[in-house]
Amino acid sequence: MTIDSKPVFGKVALIGIGLIGSSMAHGIKRGGLAAHVAGYANDPNVLEKARHIGFADSLHDTLEPAVRDADLVVLATPVGAFGPLAKAMSAHFKHGAILSDVGSVKTAVVRDVGPFVPDHVHLIPAHPIAGTEQSGPEAGFAELFDGRWCILTPPPGVDAAAIATLKTFWQRMGSQVEIMDPKHHDLVLAITSHVPHLIAYNIVGTAADLETVTESEVIKYSAGGFRDFTRIAASDPTMWRDVFLNNREAVLEMLTRFNEDLSLLQRAIRWGDGDMLFNLFTRTRAIRRSIIDAGQDSAEPNFGRGKKKP
Amino acid sequence: MTIDSKPVFGKVALIGIGLIGSSMAHGIKRGGLAAHVAGYANDPNVLEKARHIGFADSLHDTLEPAVRDADLVVLATPVGAFGPLAKAMSAHFKHGAILSDVGSVKTAVVRDVGPFVPDHVHLIPAHPIAGTEQSGPEAGFAELFDGRWCILTPPPGVDAAAIATLKTFWQRMGSQVEIMDPKHHDLVLAITSHVPHLIAYNIVGTAADLETVTESEVIKYSAGGFRDFTRIAASDPTMWRDVFLNNREAVLEMLTRFNEDLSLLQRAIRWGDGDMLFNLFTRTRAIRRSIIDAGQDSAEPNFGRGKKKP
Numbered sequence: 001m002t003i004d005s006k007p008v009f010g011k012v013a014l015i016g017i018g019l020i021g022s023s024m025a026h027g028i029k030r031g032g033l034a035a036h037v038a039g040y041a042n043d044p045n046v047l048e049k050a051r052h053i054g055f056a057d058s059l060h061d062t063l064e065p066a067v068r069d070a071d072l073v074v075l076a077t078p079v080g081a082f083g084p085l086a087k088a089m090s091a092h093f094k095h096g097a098i099l100s101d102v103g104s105v106k107t108a109v110v111r112d113v114g115p116f117v118p119d120h121v122h123l124i125p126a127h128p129i130a131g132t133e134q135s136g137p138e139a140g141f142a143e144l145f146d147g148r149w150c151i152l153t154p155p156p157g158v159d160a161a162a163i164a165t166l167k168t169f170w171q172r173m174g175s176q177v178e179i180m181d182p183k184h185h186d187l188v189l190a191i192t193s194h195v196p197h198l199i200a201y202n203i204v205g206t207a208a209d210l211e212t213v214t215e216s217e218v219i220k221y222s223a224g225g226f227r228d229f230t231r232i233a234a235s236d237p238t239m240w241r242d243v244f245l246n247n248r249e250a251v252l253e254m255l256t257r258f259n260e261d262l263s264l265l266q267r268a269i270r271w272g273d274g275d276m277l278f279n280l281f282t283r284t285r286a287i288r289r290s291i292i293d294a295g296q297d298s299a300e301p302n303f304g305r306g307k308k309k310p
Numbered sequence: 311m312t313i314d315s316k317p318v319f320g321k322v323a324l325i326g327i328g329l330i331g332s333s334m335a336h337g338i339k340r341g342g343l344a345a346h347v348a349g350y351a352n353d354p355n356v357l358e359k360a361r362h363i364g365f366a367d368s369l370h371d372t373l374e375p376a377v378r379d380a381d382l383v384v385l386a387t388p389v390g391a392f393g394p395l396a397k398a399m400s401a402h403f404k405h406g407a408i409l410s411d412v413g414s415v416k417t418a419v420v421r422d423v424g425p426f427v428p429d430h431v432h433l434i435p436a437h438p439i440a441g442t443e444q445s446g447p448e449a450g451f452a453e454l455f456d457g458r459w460c461i462l463t464p465p466p467g468v469d470a471a472a473i474a475t476l477k478t479f480w481q482r483m484g485s486q487v488e489i490m491d492p493k494h495h496d497l498v499l500a501i502t503s504h505v506p507h508l509i510a511y512n513i514v515g516t517a518a519d520l521e522t523v524t525e526s527e528v529i530k531y532s533a534g535g536f537r538d539f540t541r542i543a544a545s546d547p548t549m550w551r552d553v554f555l556n557n558r559e560a561v562l563e564m565l566t567r568f569n570e571d572l573s574l575l576q577r578a579i580r581w582g583d584g585d586m587l588f589n590l591f592t593r594t595r596a597i598r599r600s601i602i603d604a605g606q607d608s609a610e611p612n613f614g615r616g617k618k619k620p
Contacts, residue, residue: 220459227607265508294529
């Protein structure tokens with residue numbers, strides 16, 4: 001890898017400075033990726049926290065000064081707000097700017113944002129596959145994207161030089177970059193992220209509503225597996241509502257497959273088919289090993305977290 | 311808490327020295343809870359690893375010398391083996407010994423083990439709610455039970471002094487102890503542990519079987535949530551097969567509830583009911599906070615694991 005310490009952009013505008021936006025700001029500073037980082041938020045509390053932490057060169061509660069002269073503008077709010085934000089920014093883009101985002105769905109971005117992008121602006125949707133269960137500007141950190149993948153889904157005909165620049169930006173943020181068709185992205189993420197979150201939210205809801213087991217018992221004995229689902233089900237509610245509303249088709253398709261497979265498992269339990277259970281549980285263990293080998297998770301036994309001496 | 315450094319038992323026999331058995335051995339040594347720890351395994355490789363690590367005072371590939379003179383005998387194999395093991399040990403128990411276990415199901419233990427327990431032996435099933443996704447004698451560590459709950463499910467009429475002794479043993483192992491009816495235990499664990507594991511195994515299986523998304527894509531982009539499910543789905547296949555075969559009724563009951571709730575969520579996505587989604591996602595977040603407040607998990611953002619500077 002060639003070490004390049006020159007900034008990739010003059011000015012980057014982060015529209016939204018929660019977990020992902022603030023982590024980008026930290027990462028841009030760490031890597032010297034831009035001369036100026038501008039942050040926008042409509043919530044005064046968020047702006048105040050950001051000012052206190054100090055990860056941006058300028059902070060704004062209106063779009064125009066944030067977007068003005070920016071070479072890269074990144075939508076980093078929940079995806080449901082992308083359309084109205086793009087509309088409001090439309091007249092203020094610098095000539096030749098790149099407009100990107102960090103949303104977890106990609107066909108909806110082209111659909112909602114596309115109509116408001118001037119001809120002289122390059123729309124290149126992006127999705128860094130990284131995050132934690134925490135939210136807000138205080139949750140961000142520069143290392144979030146290190147070793148993770150960032151998927152770009154440029155519409156046909158987008159300027160190749162602009163794609164190359166955005167790719168360099170994410171690589172210098174610490175990530176590996178992949179180019180993908182937005183429809184395929186949405187299918188891949190439906191199974192690797194959206195449906196897993198949905199079933200985590202669902203089991204936590206089910207547990208809370210039981211009449212035979214109390215909520216305090218559920219909390220007390222959560223170390224048997226449940227607590228891991230609550231961690232996933234603690235992710236930002238607005239962000240996730242917007243993901244499900246904007247990736248409906250792929251999520252419902254993957255849910256159908258999940259349900260089919262669950263019915264088979266249910267049947268195996270009912271009829272005592274131990275071989276079927278054992279074979280599945282052995283296959284899934286092998287996939288876990290592949291994920292560790294691919295550097296996408298640590299082999300450290302996390303269930304014993306906070307307990308094992310290093 | 312009164313500090314007591316006297317051993318609770320003269321000899322403890324651990325029948326099975328995988329993750330839980332070996333962690334108990336380490337915990338017994340740490341706390342000085344027994345004068346002698348005997349370990350039994352039928353696999354020569356497991357015995358060799360245990361010998362190398364050195365957590366037991368004696369190691370055995372036959373039951374009789376392990377159980378002989380033991381004040382506490384703990385079944386720590388997958389629960390499917392409990393019945394045959396109890397039968398084989400039956401003639402060798404010390405007079406007045408406590409026979410316990412660490413299985414994740416409890417009504418099945420009384421059903422399978424009960425018939426082979428001599429009158430002079432106290433059967434007190436137990437379930438420490440602790441574990442990691444790893445298996446084998448090399449995976450164990452003394453701190454595994456610290457701050458976790460251990461549930462005892464003594465059958466009616468069991469000697470109160472024996473219960474008190476076993477309670478002291480687990481408390482000095484670092485755990486908090488609860489007495490529970492075995493049927494209720496199985497219901498609580500079905501929702502807090504067994505069904506969560508089942509749906510984790512299921513989604514990992516679904517993802518591996520898709521024809522529209524490749525397995526290598528699933529692995530590459532697993533940081534969006536999927537990798538957490540693979541961790542849960544990496545737990546020991548034999549142990550979990552036996553759990554589902556031996557807690558059939560409660561697991562199927564909880565699965566029915568899970569499926570009902572999932573249908574509602576599916577419908578909300580199909581019809582774009584954002585309020586329903588948002589309300590659920592907000593409720594589940596609150597339960598997460600309760601688990602952290604109860605000391606059953608850490609607030610440290612684990613999704614960014616291995617990346618955040620301490």
